[in-house]
Amino acid sequence: MRRAVLAAFLLLSLAGVLRSAPPATNSAVAEAPRPASKPDGGEAAAGKPLFEQFCAACHGISGAGMAPLAPPLTNSNWLRGPEGRLIRIVLNGLEGPIQVNGTNYAPPAIMPEMASLAALDDEQIASILSFLRRDWGRGAGPVSAAQVARIRSETANRETPWTERELSQIK
Ligand code: HEC
Secondary structure, X not given: OHHHHHHHHHHHHHHHHHHHHHHHHHHHHHHOOOOOOOOOHHHHHHHHHHHHHHOHHHHOOOOOOXXXXXXXXXXXXHHHOOXXXXXXXXXXXXXXXXXXXXXXXXXXXXXXXXXXXXXXXXXXXXXXXXXXXXXXXXOXXXXXXXXXXXXXXXXXXXXXXXXXXXXXXXX
């Protein structure tokens, strides 16, 4: 009798192990293509497809800008500048005119404003900005999801797009 109970117990726990095994394998596989913990290589690499999906329609796939949709991002002085400015631009948008690399962009040459992209999550915004800074911002350092989260909460009450003048005061 005791032996039968023991055998049943062993069988059940073996079944449990077998049942729990496939999900563990699956989640390991699902996580494999997300090397997001490496702030530079990983996050910036994840940012390229996100940039193509959410920014390239206006800024161009090569980042060169497209009149009258958006100014250039390639080598833009804004990409090398303080991360806090870039994070704010993505969260609340930007109301021109704006100077990029010494050229003044104003309507009708460029749209009057860039809309908010706050629907992107902190990690997506960090990845996009890390990619842009690394590849088109002359190797400027990565942006972390924690930085985005902090600025998102600091600016939670803001509803209007930023202006160049306001952003220039952010260090
Ligand atoms: C609907 C078009 C549009 C989309 C989509 C868009 N932008 Fe913009 N962006 C603009 C415009 C227009 C300006 C200039 C604002 C102005 O002059 O009012 C701008 C300006 C900027 C600037 C500062 C100026 C410069 O060229 O360096 C940055 C940085 C920027 N955008 C980043 C992004 C990022 C990152 C994304 C995607 C997450 C994005 N934009 C998506 C239209 C867009």
